[in-house]
Amino acid sequence: MAILDRQGRLFGKFSILDIGAIATIVIVLLGLLIVPGNSGSSIAQVLTxxxxxxxxxxxxxxxxxxxxxxxxxxxxxxxxxxxxxxxxxxxxxxxxxxTPKIVAAKADGTPVYFDDPRAVATSQxxxxxxxxxxxxxxxxxxxxxxxxxxxxxxxxxxxxxxxxxxxxxxxxx
The missing domain is CATH 2.40.30 (Elongation Factor Tu (Ef-tu); domain 3)
Incomplete structure (x- = not known):
């Protein structure tokens, strides 16, 4: 018995086209469940x-x-x-x-923080x-x-x- 017969069937029972279609569907389903999409999370991650x-x-x-x-x-x-x-x-x-703050330095170098007058004037x-x-x-x-x-x-x-x-x-x- 040959692996492929004249009608393209594997072992005389399964069509190569049918096997290819089933394999494609299985691969697509696995891709949807396992591989992350654009959102970065796969369906399996979201479901669990x-x-x-x-x-x-x-x-x-x-x-x-x-x-x-x-x-x-x-x-x-x-x-x-x-x-x-x-x-x-x-x-x-x-x-x-x-209110946003700005910093200024005193004569001795220490910082002083106070309200930004521009932010106060523009209600920011x-x-x-x-x-x-x-x-x-x-x-x-x-x-x-x-x-x-x-x-x-x-x-x-x-x-x-x-x-x-x-x-x-x-x-x-």
Whole structure:
């Protein structure tokens, strides 16, 4: 008995084209489950990821607002945009507001810090905002609606009266 017969069947039972099609489907399925895609996490990682409460510290530099104390409030539910894509809602847990500082040297060389008069004149302030939400935790870090959040990630928050752009300073879970 020959390995291939005249009709292209292996051992007279299996068509080479059918075997090729089945092998292609198996390889594609393995690729989807094992190999990471553009997001950096494979389907297998996302399916096995555990969901935890995640806190993200967001740094905002030079926010131009007349009254930043009454703009973002603790307890607000705001929309989060990560890399300019909507990714759900988060809760504001903490807001720290500071006026940008400048440094000057005394006659003896010791530094003196005081509020930047340009920032005060233009109503600019720096904010440190802590956001909290549930996210999936993979071996690559926290994933909000299929988007990884790491230190330096561009984050926007949108409330009823504002859109504030900043970046992640810390991610805790």
């Amino acid at each position: 990821a555990e969901t935890k409460t995640v806190q993200v510290d967001m740094n905002v530099r030079g926010l131009s607002a007349i009254d930043p104390l009454n703009l973002v409030k603790v307890g607000d539910k705001v929309k989060i945009l990560i890399r300019n894509q909507p990714r759900g809602e988060v809760t504001v847990k903490k807001v720290e507001i500071a 302030s720096d904010l440190a905002i802590t956001l909290e939400a549930t996210a999936q935790i993979t071996n690559d870090g926290a994933v909000f609606a299929s988007e990884k959040v790491k230190v330096g990630t561009s984050i926007d928050i949108e409330g009823p009266r504002y859109i504030i752009r900043g970046s992640a300073m810390a991610v805790r879970y």
